[in-house]
Amino acid sequence: MKGGTFRNTQWDPTLLSSQIVSMQFCVYFTLGLLVFVANKLSGDNYSLDHLFEYHEIHIYDMGGRLVICAFVLNAFLASLALWCIVRRAKLCLDFSCTFHVLHLLICWWYNRSFPANASWWLLNVITGTIMCIGGEFLCLQTEMKEIPVGYAALNQKSDV
Amino acid sequence: MYTLMHGFYKYMTQKDDYCVVILGLDNAGKTTYLEAAKTTFTRNYKGLNPSKITTTVGLNIGTIDVQGVRLNFWDLGGQQELQSLWDKYYQESHGVIYVIDSNDRERMEESKAIFDKMIKNELLSGVPLLILANKQDLPDVMGVREIKPVFQQAGALIGRRDCLTIPVSALHGEGVDEGIKWLVEAIKRHAVVRPPREND
Numbered sequence: 001m002k003g004g005t006f007r008n009t010q011w012d013p014t015l016l017s018s019q020i021v022s023m024q025f026c027v028y029f030t031l032g033l034l035v036f037v038a039n040k041l042s043g044d045n046y047s048l049d050h051l052f053e054y055h056e057i058h059i060y061d062m063g064g065r066l067v068i069c070a071f072v073l074n075a076f077l078a079s080l081a082l083w084c085i086v087r088r089a090k091l092c093l094d095f096s097c098t099f100h101v102l103h104l105l106i107c108w109w110y111n112r113s114f115p116a117n118a119s120w121w122l123l124n125v126i127t128g129t130i131m132c133i134g135g136e137f138l139c140l141q142t143e144m145k146e147i148p149v150g151y152a153a154l155n156q157k158s159d160v
Numbered sequence: 161m162y163t164l165m166h167g168f169y170k171y172m173t174q175k176d177d178y179c180v181v182i183l184g185l186d187n188a189g190k191t192t193y194l195e196a197a198k199t200t201f202t203r204n205y206k207g208l209n210p211s212k213i214t215t216t217v218g219l220n221i222g223t224i225d226v227q228g229v230r231l232n233f234w235d236l237g238g239q240q241e242l243q244s245l246w247d248k249y250y251q252e253s254h255g256v257i258y259v260i261d262s263n264d265r266e267r268m269e270e271s272k273a274i275f276d277k278m279i280k281n282e283l284l285s286g287v288p289l290l291i292l293a294n295k296q297d298l299p300d301v302m303g304v305r306e307i308k309p310v311f312q313q314a315g316a317l318i319g320r321r322d323c324l325t326i327p328v329s330a331l332h333g334e335g336v337d338e339g340i341k342w343l344v345e346a347i348k349r350h351a352v353v354r355p356p357r358e359n360d
Binding site: 011013016017020091094095097098101 | 161162163164167168170171
């Protein structure tokens with residue numbers, strides 16, 4: 001079928017849970033790739049610390065700045081993930097916050113202490129904002145498309 | 161995650177949704193009864209001033225939560241011209257309340273005729289029926305003992321269903337509590353045949 005389709009709006013816990021898990025995997029996957037590239041460029045040893053260790057978020061040397069750039073760039077890729085996986089503008093804020101809450105919990109567990117580093121929080125607020133706004137923008141482009149109505153719309157564009 | 165949790169909360173707290181039609185001649189006290197039911201079962205609900213209740217054109221909708229279920233009342237207009245609309249609501253009804261003006265002897269036969277016509281409808285087969293002898297607060301009124309035989313003649317039409325006739329005074333709220341609670345129990349028993357409305 002050409003063009004948009006209607007989807008039921010009933011509460012679907014399976015779909016929502018799957019989307020949350022998918023978002024987590026996709027964003028961490030792209031983040032891993034980007035941090036890998038950042039480590040190559042800065043000559044640092046690659047490790048999970050750059051993803052979850054909150055002390056790694058700093059601007060004192062090239063390595064720290066590249067990791068920050070990786071996170072920010074990853075926020076844009078996360079917007080693409082929202083667009084592909086969630087596909088509803090009104091859910092982007094929800095899923096963006098969900099991702100960052102889960103990220104907070106993972107960092108908390110990984111470091112055995114609550115992230116108290118101001119730069120870590122600032123970075124996550126910024127990436128959360130980019131992810132949410134970017135995702136909503138992309139989803140709106142899709143949602144604002146014309147809805148085909150009637151039989152004619154299935155075969156050709158109507159001029160009326 | 162909010163959408164997931166919010167949906168889960170609504171799913172866990174949802175009540176079974178049932179619809180009840182309130183039928184009867186015009187001026188029998190159907191809307192007054194609905195107001196009395198809402199006043200009785202809804203906290204902080206003051207209710208409409210009885211003197212402001214006028215002839216119902218179309219229907220009034222009321223909702224109350226009682227004994228773990230949600231009752232949606234459809235209070236339909238009882239005028240002759242509006243009675244042709246009644247059968248549109250039968251298919252989705254889980255219970256019927258028929259209100260009789262006990263003080264109106266002249267129109268008792270008319271009320272019975274309309275009752276017979278309503279009860280005969282296949283769409284209402286087996287649906288719990290609550291008959292209310294209203295306006296019992298007035299002097300020189302027909303009691304249940306007088307009214308019941310009149311409507312009992314429709315016994316064959318009533319068929320196999322839960323049925324109860326009680327005296328009420330919707331104006332003063334007397335007998336409202338008893339009737340609604342009985343109706344809820346009857347509707348629950350009948351839920352196997354006519355399940356609650358889908359929650360969307």
